[in-house]
Amino acid sequence: MALPATDTSIGSRGRGGHRARFSAETAVTLGLSLLVTLLVILPLIAVAIGAATEAQGLSARPFLAVLGATRIIGNTVLVGTGTTLLAVGLGGLLALALARINTPGRTLLAQLVTIPLYVTPLLTAIAWSWLGSPHGGLINLLCRRLLGIESLVNLQSAGGIVFVAGLAYVPLPFLLIGAALRGMDPSLEESARIHGASTSTALRLVTLPLVLPAVLGSALLVLVQAMGLFSVPAVLGKPDGFDVAGTEIYRLLNTSPTRVSQAAAWGLLLLAVTAALIWAQSRFLSRRSYVTVTGKAFRPRTLEIGWARHGLALVAWLYVGAAVLLPVATLVWAALVNFITIDVKLMAFDLRHFRYVLFEYPKTYLAMENSLMLGAAAATCATALGLGIGWVIVRTRSRLRGYLDQVSMFPLAMPSMVLALGLLWVYVRASLLPIYGTIWILLIAHVTHYLPFGVRAGSGALRQLHRELEDAARMTGASWGKTIRWITVPLTRPTLVAAWTLLFILSMQEVSSSILLYTSRTTVLSVAVFDLWEAGNVNALAALSVIQLAITFLALSVLIRTRHREVLA
Amino acid sequence: MSGDFLRVEGLTVRYGPIAAVAGVDLSASKGEHVTLLGPSGCGKTTTLRAIAGLERPSAGRIAVEGAPLFDAARGLDTPPEKRGFSMVFQSYAIWPHMTVSENVGFGFRARGIGREKARPAIERALALVDLADYADRPASQLSGGQQQRVALARAIAYETKVVLLDEPLSNLDAQLRIAMRAELGELRRGLGFTAIYVTHDQEEAFALSDRIVVMRAGRVEQESTPAELHQAPRTRFVASFLGMKNILEAEIRPLSGGDGLAEARLAAEIVLRARDPHANGAAAGAAAIGFRPVDVRLDAGTAGAGTAGVVTRSLFLGDIAQYHIRSGPIEICAHDRPRAELTEGALVSWRVDPEKCLVLRE
Numbered sequence: 001m002a003l004p005a006t007d008t009s010i011g012s013r014g015r016g017g018h019r020a021r022f023s024a025e026t027a028v029t030l031g032l033s034l035l036v037t038l039l040v041i042l043p044l045i046a047v048a049i050g051a052a053t054e055a056q057g058l059s060a061r062p063f064l065a066v067l068g069a070t071r072i073i074g075n076t077v078l079v080g081t082g083t084t085l086l087a088v089g090l091g092g093l094l095a096l097a098l099a100r101i102n103t104p105g106r107t108l109l110a111q112l113v114t115i116p117l118y119v120t121p122l123l124t125a126i127a128w129s130w131l132g133s134p135h136g137g138l139i140n141l142l143c144r145r146l147l148g149i150e151s152l153v154n155l156q157s158a159g160g161i162v163f164v165a166g167l168a169y170v171p172l173p174f175l176l177i178g179a180a181l182r183g184m185d186p187s188l189e190e191s192a193r194i195h196g197a198s199t200s201t202a203l204r205l206v207t208l209p210l211v212l213p214a215v216l217g218s219a220l221l222v223l224v225q226a227m228g229l230f231s232v233p234a235v236l237g238k239p240d241g242f243d244v245a246g247t248e249i250y251r252l253l254n255t256s257p258t259r260v261s262q263a264a265a266w267g268l269l270l271l272a273v274t275a276a277l278i279w280a281q282s283r284f285l286s287r288r289s290y291v292t293v294t295g296k297a298f299r300p301r302t303l304e305i306g307w308a309r310h311g312l313a314l315v316a317w318l319y320v321g322a323a324v325l326l327p328v329a330t331l332v333w334a335a336l337v338n339f340i341t342i343d344v345k346l347m348a349f350d351l352r353h354f355r356y357v358l359f360e361y362p363k364t365y366l367a368m369e370n371s372l373m374l375g376a377a378a379a380t381c382a383t384a385l386g387l388g389i390g391w392v393i394v395r396t397r398s399r400l401r402g403y404l405d406q407v408s409m410f411p412l413a414m415p416s417m418v419l420a421l422g423l424l425w426v427y428v429r430a431s432l433l434p435i436y437g438t439i440w441i442l443l444i445a446h447v448t449h450y451l452p453f454g455v456r457a458g459s460g461a462l463r464q465l466h467r468e469l470e471d472a473a474r475m476t477g478a479s480w481g482k483t484i485r486w487i488t489v490p491l492t493r494p495t496l497v498a499a500w501t502l503l504f505i506l507s508m509q510e511v512s513s514s515i516l517l518y519t520s521r522t523t524v525l526s527v528a529v530f531d532l533w534e535a536g537n538v539n540a541l542a543a544l545s546v547i548q549l550a551i552t553f554l555a556l557s558v559l560i561r562t563r564h565r566e567v568l569a
Numbered sequence: 570m571s572g573d574f575l576r577v578e579g580l581t582v583r584y585g586p587i588a589a590v591a592g593v594d595l596s597a598s599k600g601e602h603v604t605l606l607g608p609s610g611c612g613k614t615t616t617l618r619a620i621a622g623l624e625r626p627s628a629g630r631i632a633v634e635g636a637p638l639f640d641a642a643r644g645l646d647t648p649p650e651k652r653g654f655s656m657v658f659q660s661y662a663i664w665p666h667m668t669v670s671e672n673v674g675f676g677f678r679a680r681g682i683g684r685e686k687a688r689p690a691i692e693r694a695l696a697l698v699d700l701a702d703y704a705d706r707p708a709s710q711l712s713g714g715q716q717q718r719v720a721l722a723r724a725i726a727y728e729t730k731v732v733l734l735d736e737p738l739s740n741l742d743a744q745l746r747i748a749m750r751a752e753l754g755e756l757r758r759g760l761g762f763t764a765i766y767v768t769h770d771q772e773e774a775f776a777l778s779d780r781i782v783v784m785r786a787g788r789v790e791q792e793s794t795p796a797e798l799h800q801a802p803r804t805r806f807v808a809s810f811l812g813m814k815n816i817l818e819a820e821i822r823p824l825s826g827g828d829g830l831a832e833a834r835l836a837a838e839i840v841l842r843a844r845d846p847h848a849n850g851a852a853a854g855a856a857a858i859g860f861r862p863v864d865v866r867l868d869a870g871t872a873g874a875g876t877a878g879v880v881t882r883s884l885f886l887g888d889i890a891q892y893h894i895r896s897g898p899i900e901i902c903a904h905d906r907p908r909a910e911l912t913e914g915a916l917v918s919w920r921v922d923p924e925k926c927l928v929l930r931e
Contacts, residue, residue, distance in 0.1 A: 023648060397584070397625075471623050472662035474649040475733075476723060478679035486678075490666050 024480035043422025050264030062261040083226035086166030091173030097312040120509035121168040122231035127327035167323040173218035180214035186301040228415020267418035334542035353543035367528040378446035379503035386454025394462040420513035445513040457499035461492035501559040574599040580629035591787040607784035622649035655724040656733040665709035676727035694726035801846035808859040837897035845928035864925035865903035875920030
């Protein structure tokens with residue numbers, strides 16, 4: 001009716017031969033599947049091949065050498081399980097206290113408790129090493145002076161590593177278990193009460209079993225990360241020669257002659273353990289039904305408890321203090337003080353360390369530039385890929401959608417050091433692309449590592465966007481590309497911005513894969529901090545980490561303002 | 570029909586092993602309003618979305634004016650934006666990040682037609698749905714009824730010959746629904762587009778359609794004009810979906826004479842005369858009769874002609890009363906003017922004009 005239809009007659013279009021196989025959606029689905037395979041599967045295969053080959057061909061020697069290193073395996077298991085128990089125990093307690101109990105100040109505390117997610121454990125480990133080393137540690141020095149006790153704490157130990165890593169990983173179980181607690185129908189608990197159970201019995205017999213999947217899921221996530229942990233044991237274990245798998249991989253690759261195969265064998269061992277744990281978890285959970293957790297939004301009933309709520313608030317504040325406030329305060333103090341001492345008369349405060357880091361230390365600008373660029377690029381790529389993969393998963397009936405859904409979650413189960421090992425093998429040994437020594441290999445590592453977050457955010461946003469909004473655009477003449485550009489992206493922007501900011505922060509903080517993949521031209525902030533720590537330049541290190549934290553908290557304030565915290569869970 | 574404008578043949582849509590649509594044939598001539606009617610889950614919306622190109626069928630052909638848009642056998646699948654259809658969605662699908670006129674003018678923007686060139690068409694479309702004053706409002710600030718109008722304006726703004734409508738009125742309240750129904754009918758007659766319309770509301774289907782296609786479990790159950798459908802539902806399913814309350818098992822025997830009259834033997838030796846509008850020779854598969862409560866004639870006492878029964882329940886509904894009557898194992902429902910003598914327990918005789926008593930197939 002409106003405009004003369006010159007080229008719009010339906011007849012002329014149909015004969016154009018729009019072959020089903022070559023529609024835009026099909027091309028996107030195939031392209032993304034190929035890309036995800038290259039990003040995720042290829043490094044996995046490379047680690048397996050790498051572990052089984054030496055210069056002269058196939059060999060079981062690297063793997064046997066790894067299995068023979070029982071001390072390191074024992075240390076890794078100790079750190080892994082200890083960290084997991086502490087993180088899940090404390091995270092679960094805090095989730096219960098802040099989601100379901102009338103703990104004073106719980107709204108603010110629920111925000112503060114998640115902050116360690118955005119602060120790399122490298123920084124907290126360094127701060128705690130200054131506070132808790134057996135001889136020069138500030139806590140011990142103070143104790144000696146004030147109480148006359150020789151040595152109160154020793155964080156340069158297995159216990160210290162578990163303490164710092166456990167605190168760092170508390171937010172993951174806190175968020176996952178908290179979401180499960182909030183998503184649970186309170187009438188399940190109420191019916192237990194009506195049938196004669198006391199508050200605590202109902203909690204024990206109904207609530208806790210129902211959040212079991214979240215408890216186990218978060219335990220698995222923490223365990224995978226903790227077994228592949230590098231930064232905390234590198235800082236706190238090194239003085240006493242306490243080695244774990246992560247530090248061993250680093251040592252094998254950074255001492256001459258490098259033993260890449262043996263490093264890959266460590267990676268393979270970690271992957272095998274992870275795979276076994278995931279299998280065991282799915283077997284265990286499949287025996288019962290947990291469908292009562294519907295994901296529907298309920299108003300959770302708050303349990304009113306007496307004086308114990310103040311105890312819970314104290315625990316939460318102690319956690320925030322130990323995981324964030326004290327380490328950050330220590331770093332800021334160390335960045336401003338002339339040298340580390342407990343003698344107030346000797347302390348002098350100025351900006352000389354910042355001046356040194358900003359104007360004299362040669363790596364700062366390069367590292368900062370690389371980090372910002374890498375963070376922005378990795379966040380952009382992971383968010384865009386996440387939206388694309390999420391779209392295929394949520395909107396299409398493609399046979400590849402299950403593959404994409406599963407494989408894009410794999411990196412959650414891959415310690416980032418193992419991922420980096422695989423990339424080294426693919427791009428250095430096999431020279432698939434000449435990108436070693438460039439920022440590209442770091443970008444590939446970061447995008448792969450953070451892909452699960454991007455996909456969760458993308459598919460979550462699309463599930464909330466009625467598909468008819470997109471269909472309407474197609475029916476009004478827009479191609480697939482225009483529909484994504486003009487309808488999907490603008491309408492999911494809040495979630496995408498939140499996801500981007502989160503990934504930017506995480507990428508800026510990443511240590512474990514960057515430390516294996518950087519070269520002098522492609523150093524990043526976290527690596528520069530680690531370098532300064534290895535060189536013993538503590539005050540400059542403090543100044544640089546304060547700058548890194550400042551960038552993080554600036555980005556974090558953007559994230560909080562967009563108020564899309566669900567992308568975290 | 571030789572003048573078929575839109576033609577759908579053997580359309581099949583599978584979700585895994587389940588066929589949501591199983592071999593549907595449809596056609597619409599130019600300017601015709603064809604309604605797909607059926608209960609939820611019958612495949613009507615999937616059929617519409619497959620015609621639109623939003624679902625990919627596994628078999629079948631779709632063509633407009635003889636030009637194929639989809640042909641499974643040849644691997645031809647024209648994307649939705651190139652089929653030249655437009656669509657009104659159940660959720661309206663108004664884009665909240667655009668103004669009313671941006672929503673309505675989207676089709677022009679998508680096809681690279683400039684704002685100035687598109688303006689007269691957008692204004693005309695908005696005027697047709699009485700939203701001329703709302704052009705610059707953000708679409709998110711509209712009421713449900715206004716969003717419905719924007720969706721309609723968007724569907725007709727760009728020249729389109731076929732408008733697909735997926736339960737467009739089901740989210741409106743009852744009064745608004747009736748008003749919009751009238752407007753929609755007028756708009757279509759005025760602009761002369763072909764409409765394929767999906768609904769589960771028989772009244773809506775009767776009021777708007779030139780032709781109604783009743784669907785059941787992914788297949789076409791019956792296709793006819795609204796009046797025909799009302800007078801002569803072919804199957805037990807259609808009759809019950811259209812609210813024919815009295816459906817009784819019967820043994821059908823065609824009566825000689827060939828005018829479609831048949832004898833229906835019910836339980837307990839009750840025999841009724843019925844009409845079989847779809848008879849062609851034998852009454853194959855016919856196993857029931859159906860009639861509407863208003864077509865039942867009631868006489869007090871058992872002296873009158875017809876079947877004897879007893880009133881088991883009488884409900885006063887105002888202008889009419891509803892009587893439940895039992896005759897042996899059979900229970901029927903009748904509507905009549907309220908009559909004082911038909912109290913519960915009263916003896917009656919009931920009969921149905923053979924013209925109004927229909928033979929139904931499975």
